[in-house]
Structures are given as structure tokens and as C-alpha cells.
Amino acid sequence: MNLKKSPLFFLLILLVIVSAVFFRTYNYFGRVNVHADNAWELQVVRYAFDNLKIPQVGPFSSAGPFFYGPWYFWIFMIFTIFPLGFLTHWYLMTVLSLVFVYLMFWIGREVGDRWTGLLAAFFAAISTAQINNSFSVWSPALIPILVALSLVFLIKFSKRRRVLFLFILSFVVGLSISIHFQSVLILPILFAALISLFLSKPKFFTLFNSLTLSFVGFAIPFLPLIWWDWQHNWYNSVSLAVYLLVDQYKIWVPNRWLTYAGFYWPQTWAEIVGGSKYIGGLFIGLVAVFGVLKLRNWEKNKAFYLVAITFLFEVILFRYYRGERFYYYSLFAHPSVIVLTAFVTRELLKLQKILGIVLLTVIFVFTVNQSANNIKNVEISYPLITSTKADIYARYPNSKFDIYGCIFNGTRVSHPIALSMYTDGRNTLDGVKVGTCEAPDGSVEWHELLPEEYVGEGPAFSNSSTETVYRGMEEWFIKKPPGKGDLWKFLRENFRKT
Secondary structure (H helix, E strand, C coil): CCHHHCHHHHHHHHHHHHHHHHHHHCCHHHHCCCCCHHHHHHHHHHHHHHCCCCCCCCCECCCCCCECCCHHHHHHHHHCCCCCHHHHHHHHHHHHHHHHHHHHHHHHHHHCCHHHHHHHHHHHHHCHHHHHHHCCCCHHHHHHHHHHHHHHHHHHHHHHCCHHHHHHHHHHHHHHHHHCHHHHHHHHHHHHHHHHHHHCCCCHHHHHHHHHHHHHHHHHHHHHHHHHHHHCCCHHHHHHHHHHHCHHHHCCCCCCHHHHHHHHHHHHHHHHHCCCHHHHHHHHHHHHHHHHHHHHHCCCCHHHHHHHHHHHHHHHHHHCCCCCCCHHHHHHHHHHHHHHHHHHHHHHHHHCHHHHHHHHHHHHHHHHHHHHHCCCCCCCCHHHHHHHHHHHHHHCCCCCEEEEEECCCCHHHHHHHHHHHHHCCCECCCCEEEEEEECCCCCEEEEECCHHHCCCCCCCEEECCHHHHHHHHHCHHHHCCCCCCCHHHHHHHHCCCC
16 A cells, blocks of 8 residues: 555544554553453563462353363563552553454455554544553453454455464464353354364365464464363363353343344444444444445455454354353454444445444544543552552551452452552561551541451451462462262253252
8 A cells, every 4th residue: 555645544543543642651650450350460471470379260250160271370470570660461462452442444345445444543543442442451352352352364365274373363363262251152162263264165184283382372362271171170171160060050131132232232332443232233334235235245344244254143143142241251252343434434435435434433532431431540640649659668668568449438448558568678577567448438448457357267358468369369269179070960950940
């Protein structure tokens, strides 16, 4: 692409880049999410890196007593080598979010043309959901870019049939699932690649080699979990099976198709690209309409159908999840929703330019307005944590600290305070016992603890120090090894009785 011959396109690309950087860096320190899980998971990363330890398991799931793989910890440990201080990993997520914008441009260009790519990059740049995600460092935050990479290699493989692309695609899908199990929903992306392989009618050796490498690529991310499970009576596999076959049926949430398709997805679509749920519903309808209209040129629009059909199957799979659908459970949908929105906007601009401009303007106004409203400080901000830490240091200038959070509301602030002190080399279990709580006015209350506040039955404070967090997540099975149980007997007695 010769940018000198396309000054308007070049100018718009610059506008996208400036928008992406601005919304992800303005008032940066006040907007990074340091609270709760963001700091809690990084405590494991920091402690493992400093003490030359290799985490064997990942964070526990909020759905049940099973956990993810350790790859999130391993990836973030690699970037701990950069001497950028407490916010090192937040800087990493900012960079990855900008890479995500480029990936949206690439996929959009393949699905349509360069203008579709530009629209996809623009929607990603101003997406409130993506901007918010760029300020988070917990494990689900990695899912959108991994899904985007999966789509990139799906499209590459469908065009060139290189087995390396299939291997990388399989690895990325497996990696995404091992980091957060919501990514099981993107299995249709891998299945689409395999179906594409079979439809190309390869020779037997080529087919066997491709399937073998795909299996190996997909399996590699699960090897740490399988190794741990094998040594511990298959605790994780059994716990996951119990959840899927028994425990999930103990929870009731509204899950009829009308509510799911008619409310949840229009609302979620709007939260990703901007606008109201009615705009989200309109885009869903337009995707369906253009999906039918483009059938005559299937080969020309193959990349569009790869994205659209795999996303359709992902939506169908998600319908059968029985738990509450928290906002971060839809992170897998960000790439597909953004690209499909860009595609139908571009097609509408070609058919009815005025309608296309109106729709684009509505998205721009809604999204930029929401994103602009979000540039203020978050509730638990980095400046709040650093000022609280400074107050504690001023009271005890030469001390180290063992940080606790009050049981009812303290963990959102205690973990980032402990992590920040650990980064300074001043968080240790033999330090001054300090309890922290969120105050009604949004500040942090703290005081030196008395023994009765953190020991005995029903203590008012729980320990949030970095070493405690690491041992609680990575060494719980050493203190209390998982025992054997009769899974089949349990399932016979409990399966679908609730």
C-alpha cells in the first residue's frame, strides 16, 4: 500500500493510532486497575520470579474448586525482568492492547478491504471495553489478543495451508483455554481450520502430519496441568467433572433463548463497540443480512464467513453455560464483534453511504463519550495505594510490613499495598502487622494490628502479604495433599438430582 497515493487513508490511520494511544495512556496512573485480582495474581508472579520458583498451577476458577494452567504466571514472569517498577506488567498490557488494534486492522483487511481494516482498527481503538481491558493485568485480560491471534492464523491457514499455521493456531487456542476456561468457546476456530484441511483433500501423509502437529500444538499448553494432576490423584480433572456434571445444575440463572439472543447479545455487542442495545441488535441483524447476501460470492468472502460462522457457533456454545455471565466472560467475543461490526459498516457505506455515515457517527458519539467519561481515576487507584503506602512508611520509616485486609472489604486495597511494598523490598511476614480497610469515603483506613485481630477463630483480618498469597496459591497441595475419592459413586448418587 502506497500511503503517498492515499493521503486520506494515511491521515485516518494516524488518527486511529493517536486515538488508541490517547485513550490508553491519558491519566494513566489514575486509571490502572490495581485492585483485588490484578495485584493478587501479580503477587504470585513477583514472588516466584524473585525466589526462582516455577508456579505449577494457575489461579482457581470463580466457578468451582478447579484451577487454570500456570501459563499466565510464566508469561508475566518473563516480562518481570524489565526494571520498570511496580507498573511493569500494566505497561505490558498497554502495549498488547495496541498490538490488538493492529491485529484488528489485519483481520478486517482480510475480511473485507483496507477500509474494513481501518474501521476495525478504529472501533478497537475507541472501544470502551478494550480500553478498560488495557488497564487490567489479571489472567482474563489476555484472552482478546489470543483470540485475535487465533483468527489471524485461521485465515492464514485457510489461504496457504501451511502446517506451521495450523500448529500455531492449535497452540494459541490451547494456550487461551489453559489460561481461562471461557476460551473453550473458541474451539470452533480450531474446528474450522480442521474442516478446511479436510475439504482441501490432502494426501494421506500430509493429512496425518497436519493432524499430528495440530494435536501436539493443542496439547502442549495442557501438559503442566496434566503433569500436576497425575501426581495429585487427578484432583483438578475430578473437580472440573463434578462441576460440569453436578454443581453447575445447583445454580439457576435466566437462560432462555429469547433472553439470551434478544437481550444479552445486543447489550454485550453495544458494550464492546459502543452504542445502545438497540444499536447492538441492529448490527447483529445486519451481519445476518449481509451473510445471506454475500453467499453468491462465497469464495471471495471466505474470510468473512470464517469469522462469522465460528462466532455463531461460539454464541451457541455460550448459551449452554449455566452460570452467571460476568462481563469478563465475553472477552472471547471482542475480536469477532469488532471485525463483524467493521465489515457490515463498510458494506453499508458502499450500498447506502448516508446510512453508513449516520451509523458510524452514532457509534463514534456513543463510544467516544463513554470512553471520555472513563478517563477519570478509578475507585481504587494507584495514587490512592501509593499515598497510603507513603503514610505507613512515614509512621514506620525503617520497618518492613506484614499486610492484612479486613475480611469484609479490605482485600481490594490490601493486595496492591502488599505488592507495592514487596516491590520496594518491604513486605515480609515478620514485619509490622498492618491492617487495611476501605473507608466509606473511598480512602484507605489502616492501623497496626493487635494479635486478637488476626489470630484465633473468626479473625477480623486476613493476611494479604505476597509470600502468603504465593504459598496459598502454589503450595496448598503440599500442606494438604488432595486425597482419593470415588468419582463414579459420587456421580451415580448426585448426577442431575439438583
